[in-house]
Amino acid sequence: MKLVHDAELCEAHGVCTAVDPDRFELDDTDHLIVHSIEVAAEDLDTVRQAVESCPRQALSLQE
Numbered sequence: 001m002k003l004v005h006d007a008e009l010c011e012a013h014g015v016c017t018a019v020d021p022d023r024f025e026l027d028d029t030d031h032l033i034v035h036s037i038e039v040a041a042e043d044l045d046t047v048r049q050a051v052e053s054c055p056r057q058a059l060s061l062q063e
């Protein structure tokens, strides 16, 4: 699975960084850095939680 981040929708709420701090990080200017868009099977539950937690629906998963 691949993670898709829509920067137009993202408002840097940072919920995703709290759910999965290894993958998501806000930089000094409040831009979201996604460290990897490749989602391994063992990481899928955590990434799904981040996707579902985003208040802007800025994250999605694709096959």
Ligand code: SF4
Residues within 6 Å of the ligand: 009, 010, 011, 012, 013, 014, 015, 016, 017, 032, 053, 054, 055, 056, 057, 058, 059
């Ligand atoms: S939770 Fe959503 S809006 Fe907030 S930083 Fe993450 S992707 Fe952006």
